[in-house]
Structures are given as C-alpha cells and as structure tokens.
Amino acid sequence: MSAGGHHPAPVSPVEQRVAALEALLTERGLVPAGFIEEITSRYAAEIGPMNGAKVVARAWVDPRYKQRLLADGTAAIAELGFGGPEGDHLVVVENTPGVHNVIVCTLCSCYPWPVLGLPPAWYKDPPYRARMVREPRALLAEMGCRLPDDAEIRVWDSSAEVRYLVLPERPPDTDGKTEAELAGLVTRDSMIGVARL
Amino acid sequence: MSTPLSLSDLDLPRRNGELAFDAPWQSTVFALAAAVVEHAFGGDREPFRRQLIAAIAAEPGRPYWESWTAALEALVRTLPGEPGP
Numbered sequence: 019m020s021a022g023g024h025h026p027a028p029v030s031p032v033e034q035r036v037a038a039l040e041a042l043l044t045e046r047g048l049v050p051a052g053f054i055e056e057i058t059s060r061y062a063a064e065i066g067p068m069n070g071a072k073v074v075a076r077a078w079v080d081p082r083y084k085q086r087l088l089a090d091g092t093a094a095i096a097e098l099g100f101g102g103p104e105g106d107h108l109v110v111v112e113n114t115p116g117v118h119n120v121i122v123c124t125l126c127s128c129y130p131w132p133v134l135g136l137p138p139a140w141y142k143d144p145p146y147r148a149r150m151v152r153e154p155r156a157l158l159a160e161m162g163c164r165l166p167d168d169a170e171i172r173v174w175d176s177s178a179e180v181r182y183l184v185l186p187e188r189p190p191d192t193d194g195k196t197e198a199e200l201a202g203l204v205t206r207d208s209m210i211g212v213a214r215l
Numbered sequence: 216m217s218t219p220l221s222l223s224d225l226d227l228p229r230r231n232g233e234l235a236f237d238a239p240w241q242s243t244v245f246a247l248a249a250a251v252v253e254h255a256f257g258g259d260r261e262p263f264r265r266q267l268i269a270a271i272a273a274e275p276g277r278p279y280w281e282s283w284t285a286a287l288e289a290l291v292r293t294l295p296g297e298p299g300p
Contacts, residue, residue: 032281033240039247039287046294048254049247057246126268127279136245139237142279178264 066135067206069100070183073110073133074209075201078188088112091183100132108133111174112185113211118165119172120158120211121182122150128176130183134206141210151175161212184211241280248287255294266290 029037043049073095077084087094091108095101108130111119123129124147129137140146149157154171158164165171174182186208192200207213252260266286274282 030240032284033238035284035288036240036244036247039284039291040243042291043247043250046296049250050254053250054243054246057249058242126264126271128264139279144275178261 067133067204067209068201069098069135070130070133070206070209071201071204072098073100073183074185074204075197077110077185078200079197084112084185087185095133095183107180108183109174109180110183110185111172113187113214115187116168117170117172118158118211118214119174119182119184120150120154121174121176121184122147123176124148124151125177128178128181130176130181133183134209138206138210158212163213165214184209186211186215189215244280244284244287248283248290251287251290262293263287263290 040049040054073087076098077087083094083097086097087110091110092101094110095108113119123141127137127142129141131137146157151173154173155165158171176182186204188200189203192203195203203215205213205215208215248263252258252263256262263286266289267283270282270286270289271277271279273285277285
C-alpha cells in the first residue's frame with residue numbers, strides 16, 4: 019500500500035524488454051494464445067508446496083512408502099501423481115534428530131518444481147547460494163532455524179540432473195492427526211531445509 | 216547476533232506457498248521461457264539453463280528475473296532466423 023498510488027508506475031527498461039520478447043516470440047508462433055496465463059496459473063495453483071506436503075505426510079504415516087521414497091524419490095513421488103518438468107530425478111533426504119539436511123543450487127536455481135512449485139526469491143539470490151555452502155549453521159540461524167550444536171548439517175547442491183527434497187521430522191504430539199491434517203503442517207521451508215517443524 | 220546480515224535485500228520466507236513473482240512481467244518472462252523451451256527446443260531445458268547460469272555468472276548481483284530475461288534474450292538470439300549474438 020503506497021500513498022498516492024493512483025498513477026501506474028512507469029514502465030521499467032526490463033519490462034520493455036520482456037514486452038519486446040513477448041511480441042517477437044508471439045510473432046514467431048512460439049507462444050500460443052493463453053499460454054502465459056495457463057503456465058502461471060498452473061504453477062500458482064496446481065504445482066506447489068502442497069504437493070510436497072502430501073508426499074511428506076504419506077511418508078510419515080506409511081513406513082513402507084517412506085522406504086520407497088528414500089530409495090527412489092522420483093518413482094515414489096510419481097505414485098502420488100506428481101512429476102514432470104524439473105522433476106526428472108528427485109532425491110529425498112531424511113532429517114533425523116542428529117542430521118539436518120538443506121538444499122541449495124549454487125549455480126542458478128535448480129529446484130524440485132513439481133513438488134515445491136516456484137522457488138522463493140531468496141533461494142535464487144547470491145547470498146543464499148554462497149552462504150549456505152560456506153556457513154550453513156550461521157545462515158540457518160539467521161533464517162530462524164536453530165539447530166542443536168551436535169547436529170550434523172548436510173548441504174545438497176541441486177543440479178540439472180538431481181533435485182533434492184528434504185523429508186522433515188514429524189512434529190511431536192501429532193499421533194492423532196490424519197494424513198491430510200499432517201500435510202497441512204508441512205511448510206515449503208521445511209522441505210527446503212531452512213526451517214524445522 | 217554475530218555476522219552482519221547480508222540477507223536484507225532478500226525476500227525472506229513469510230508463508231507456505233508464497234509466490235516468487237513480485238511483478239507481472241516476472242511471471243510473463245517465466246512463461247515465455249517455458250514457451251521457448253517447449254516449442255523451440257522440444258522440451259529440452261538444458262540450453263536455457265546454460266544461458267541462465269551464464270547470465271547469473273556475468274552479473275551475480277543483478278536481480279534474478281532480470282538475469283532470467285537476459286538469458287532468454289540470449290537464447291532467442293540462437294534461434295534460426297535471428298540476427299545472432
């Protein structure tokens with residue numbers, strides 16, 4: 019909410035460049051009508067961290083599913099109907115009382131899109147990408163994720179070939195909850211590994 | 216506590232499912248890249264990914280979606296019929 023926001027913001031140079039790209043690509047027939055709206059709404063609504071949350075909740079309630087998930091993430095996640103672009107090779111890493119996992123992409127922004135949706139802004143920014151490798155404990159603490167001193171931190175560098183997903187620990191006192199209720203507890207950040215539940 | 220926080224310019228996580236787009240042009244350029252990957256490269260994401268890595272490496276401090284835009288511009292220049300780099 020900015021004061022006096024009655025006038026549209028001036029068009030920035032990058033907006034002009036994107037408009038030029040859109041015009042050029044549309045002219046070349048590479049952007050079917052409605053494509054942009056379809057892609058953005060699909061990522062906003064269908065693909066997103068709720069998919070990952072369902073995977074995590076299933077693993078919490080079904081030990082055999084969890085076994086399959088840790089052995090072959092791509093196949094176990096496909097069992098729930100999730101997959102597709104950027105999800106070719108998904109590897110799930112499990113948090114335990116002594117081990118905390120966190121994911122990063124040091125080169126660009128590789129991310130398990132089919133289960134987590136679009137990466138958050140900070141995931142793609144240089145400070146996160148550099149510091150999570152160099153000083154994960156300090157960065158995690160700054161992000162509000164404090165770990166016991168004796169917990170081992172494992173940092174997983176995503177790539178075009180392998181995308182990681184963190185399986186967070188099931189929170190205490192959740193024995194009576196249904197699978198759907200459990201899925202509601204799972205946050206995106208816990209599946210990146212920058213938060214605990 | 217200790218180290219000076221260099222995350223000030225980062226959009227720290229606030230809620231589950233937060234979208235990464237701060238402006239409509241960002242979701243547009245995201246979808247445009249998807250369109251080019253799908254319709255000009257037969258679904259092969261690797262050429263775009265290489266351009267994105269190069270664009271980020273060229274100007275590490277540049278905002279992400281601007282690097283994304285630069286990467287897409289560079290990729291489009293490699294399409295047949297374009298003037299080239």
